[in-house]
Amino acid sequence: MSKLDDLMLFVNVVDTNSFSEAARKLGITKSVVSKHIHQLETQLNARLLNRSTRKLSLTEAGSLLYQHCKRIQQDIDTAIQVVSDTQNEPRGKLRINAPLSFGHLHLTSAITDFNKNYPDIEVELLLGSQYSNLIETGFDLAIQIKDLPDSSLAAKKLAVRSTQVCASPAYFKKFGYPQSPEDLKNHNCLIYRTQGQTNDEWRFIINGQDKIIKVQGDFQVNSSLCLAKAAASSAGIAKLPGYMINDEIKEGRLETVLHEYCPRDIGIYMVYPQNRLIAPKVKVFIDFLTRRFANEGYWNN
Structure with a gap:
């Protein structure tokens, strides 16, 4: 050997x-x-x-x-x-990893449309952050939402994630609209919690500087989807990624406030192993998502 x-x-x-x-x-x-x-x-x-x-x-x-x-x-x-595959259409199994909420709200419908265009590609989508090592777990591509993607991976930015402070119209009618981030200290805030960590310090931009506001409330959960649902049910104010609440805003179930103070600096990236020839199935999927998501109108509409 x-x-x-x-x-x-x-x-x-x-x-x-x-x-x-x-x-x-x-x-x-x-x-x-x-x-x-x-x-x-x-x-x-x-x-x-x-x-x-x-x-x-x-x-x-x-x-x-x-x-x-x-x-x-x-x-x-x-x-x-x-x-x-040089002389053939893209084909084979395409393994994708994505965050749970993004996959549920945006990627599933995108893959459904993608499959209509590329019937010879079988897509396997696994959601969750437990598949963090792209190479060891054998994924062809992943969606990552973070400041900077892993430097060992090739990355292509799809969009920039906005952050929104939101609650239902009924909540604001009863308790009033916060006029500044400091006002959140007087409101019931819905808090995202992970194992061993509570995200009760919300970051804002005030006069061009980062400002941390410590909030409190009567509901904590380890699911952003649950936070969005609780906010729409008038339980309190939540701070969520904009891509999660597009429909709720359009349908009037949520209103957003403090827009001028909310940071908009987290990238949504497609990442894949670098220093590799890109298989046709991966390339056409990258091109497809770029066309679908890179348009700012997608997120605004």
Whole structure:
């Protein structure tokens, strides 16, 4: 075996979590697998795997090697696919990761329209932040909403996320409209909470400077969708991404306030592994979302 073969063998052992299963998959004996893993560890002068009778686990060196080798394996697979698809229409499975709320409100309908144009592409959409490592989890593309995307990934900005302070007309009629961020201290604010962290410090821009306002209220939840629903039900004031409440605003269920103080500086990005040939299925999806979402009118309407 070549050094590259040894590295790909190592990836297979990690992926299957078994010397025996890797041997079966590759059509060789378990002893051959064990021999080449041992040779690889000797060459690198580092233990790559912790072995027990029941399972394998990666050492720190093994984890680092696996991340790089997995990327190489995916590059090889993509190169083969790109070449084979050169004369064909985009096809195959497209794996996408996105935040839960964005996927629910915007990406699902976009993918439905995309599938009508590209029937030979099968889309697998998984929502949630638990799939944070794009390469290890085998995603072709992800949507990230953050200040700056991971520098190890290629990124294309779709839009800039606005932030809105909102409540129902009934709430404002009863308790009045806040005229400045400081006024929020006198209102019941609906607060986003994650495990171990409460987001009760809301950021605003006042006279060109960041200003943190500490708010309080009688409802906390770890779902922005639930916050939007609670706000529309007159439970209090929420601070939410603009893309979440377009329909509620259009239909009059929510009103927004303090527009001039709300930051609008968080990018919505498509990210995908860089230093790779982009498969046709990924390229056409990137182009499709760019046309659909990059238009400012989409968010305003």
